Amino acid sequence: FKLARQMALQDSDEGFHIQISKPYYISTTEVTQGQWKKVMEYNPSHFKGLSHADSLPVENVTWKEARKFIKRLNRFEKHSSYRLPSEVEWEHAARAGSRKDIAWSEIEVSANLNKKTPVAVASKKPNAWGLYDMLGNVWEWVDDYYNEKLFADREPPQKGKHHVLKGASFVGDVNNAT
Numbered sequence: 001f002k003l004a005r006q007m008a009l010q011d012s013d014e015g016f017h018i019q020i021s022k023p024y025y026i027s028t029t030e031v032t033q034g035q036w037k038k039v040m041e042y043n044p045s046h047f048k049g050l051s052h053a054d055s056l057p058v059e060n061v062t063w064k065e066a067r068k069f070i071k072r073l074n075r076f077e078k079h080s081s082y083r084l085p086s087e088v089e090w091e092h093a094a095r096a097g098s099r100k101d102i103a104w105s106e107i108e109v110s111a112n113l114n115k116k117t118p119v120a121v122a123s124k125k126p127n128a129w130g131l132y133d134m135l136g137n138v139w140e141w142v143d144d145y146y147n148e149k150l151f152a153d154r155e156p157p158q159k160g161k162h163h164v165l166k167g168a169s170f171v172g173d174v175n176n177a178t
Contacts, residue, residue, distance in 0.1 A: 016154050018088055026085055026093045029121035029132045030057035030140065031069070039072050040065075047117055055120040057138045063163040066141045084143040087152050090166045094135065096128035102135065111136030115170045136172075139165040 034054030037043050044060045047053060061069075070082045085093065095102060109125045112118065113136045122132040134140075145160030147153050152164075 018154060020092060024089050028130055030138060032121055033058045039069055052120060056118050057121055059118060059138045063141050084141055087142045087144040087156060087164050090142045093131055107135055112170050118170045134167055136168050137170055139169050140167045142166055
């Protein structure tokens with residue numbers, strides 16, 4: 001136990017304080033297959049054949065496809081300006097403003113993990129801000145590039161090979177989701 005604790009502390013990161021200077025909105029649920037089909041006119045999901053597929057989150061979406069979805073959505077809704085959140089914004093929303101990591105007891109009641117399929121959006125308990133499925137169900141894209149490190153940087157890289165995914169999927173765990 002002592003060695004495990006020492007290794008965990010050695011590999012942990014205290015994190016850093018950051019101020020989000022502009023207000024932002026974030027959807028209360030993941031984008032559903034039904035919403036995706038309405039905007040994009042196709043469905044890339046593996047689980048589209050299920051009877052309740054329109055209420056399942058869309059999955060098998062690349063970062064570029066997510067950006068195309070947002071671009072089309074912005075054309076449909078003239079009074080809104082949708083975008084992917086930054087990694088910091090996503091973390092802030094997932095933790096519901098808390099500076100602490102999310103407790104395992106909360107994860108167990110709010111996350112769809114270690115299952116064979118995703119579940120309908122908003123079918124698990126929301127976080128303290130009423131946001132569903134921030135952990136588990138499907139991975140979620142953010143706008144930032146991946147920094148090739150375990151933890152985020154205060155300033156995200158301006159370019160890179162990959163973009164950041166957050167939240168974990170229905171087949172995974174949330175050890176490093178936040």
